[in-house]
Amino acid sequence: MQIAPLSPDDPSELGGYELLGRIGQGGMGQVYLGESPGGEPAAVKVIKPSIVDSETRLRFAQEVEILKTIWGARIAALLDADPEADPPWLATEYVEGLDLSRHVASHxxxxxxxxxxxxxxxxxxxxxxxxxxxxHRDLKPANVLLGPNGPKVIDFGLAVFAESSVSLTAANTVVGTPSCMPPEQANGEKPLTPAVDVYALGAVLLFASTGHAPYRADNIHLLFHQVVDASISPDLSGAPEELMSLLTAMLAHQPQDRPALDDVVRRCRGLIEARGLKVTQARRRLTNFTAAPAHVLDDLLAVDHPAPPGSTARPHTGAVEVPAGRGEPEALAPGAARQEPGGFRLNRQEPEPPHTPPMPPAPVPRPTDPRLLFARIDTSTPPPAGTTTDEAAAKPDRSRPLTRPAARGGTGSTPRRSLRHSAQARITAQRLREAYAANSPF
Known part of the structure; x- marks a missing residue:
């Protein structure tokens, strides 16, 4: 996963959301990491000014209206939007973690x-x-985010109302991702049925278990030919034997031959219970294995502390890449800023306490097995007498002023608002989750 710093041409604020960095970009726009005035992180999607016209605004407004109607624990929620703004934008729930495509590529x-x-x-x-x-119409590995609370589905930009033949796309135009697209969608058939999402989910599960799509080709024209040709079966090589029957049914060429989603849930549940586990136990294992350590947002929101007179400070340059792997950190040259796994820092300074010799932190082994990353972490400094561990974790350090550098383009005389409270709340919540996972009998 990468979070890049803002460029000089990027806005610093949209609709009240302070923009902190770039999450990604696509053909129609840019996605930023933003934060609301109350400290709520958000993924802020902005349409490129170069492609904004009446039709683009209409499509974007349709996406906003659809997102307003969608709810669910596994759906990234819409927070706010303004399709009439210049440029149009929308803000959705920020899910901190890799998407399924990058997780499989890395692990x-x-x-x-x-x-x-x-x-x-x-x-x-x-x-x-x-x-x-x-x-949904465009379910694919890149649209499944593996967050700290489990997977969530994003990007309903191609969503349409079921049984509707009305679309803003041009005639004879197929929109979607070919590698996960069912034959009827690739053929441009309308109206589409819920079976299109069943097929796409089958393609996602095949990729999750094998690392490849149902069909692979060197060019998009050959790929479309393979998808729509009923005589060419999907490639299920490498799939676990227990999943072979389910994947074959979900990737059936004819929509009526695919199982309903309720049946998919039942069959997946049966496989889990055959292993002697409950569904909630399996989901917890999935989350613990796939969720990235919560460093990205916390490091990004960390405040700067001015260096006391006479102290030496270690500046951190604006590192932009968040490593996808979870192995041991690379050795750095003397004087180089360390790129911490899972996050980056923007010109942050960490001064040594004045008149106090620096104490080396207790060594913490870094596990190479990603499932061990969620084990209990013992703090190296005990809390003061009479203070519980949870209180000490939640209590911020008040010994130094909480300031941040001036907003980009300013003179530096006016400090930006402190975001320490929102970062600290997330740190405390993450520690509680880690403690729960460590004490769980599952």
């Missing part, structure tokens, strides 16, 4: 148990969307 495919847990979770989420009369 390899999931085993059968974790894939079944992912399938049950996503199938239930899509069933909720279908009950609201909507289809």
């Amino acid at each position: 390899g495919p999931l085993d059968a148990l974790l894939t079944a847990s992912l399938g049950a979770t996503l199938a239930e989420a899509l069933a909720t969307v279908h009950k609201q009369g909507l289809l």
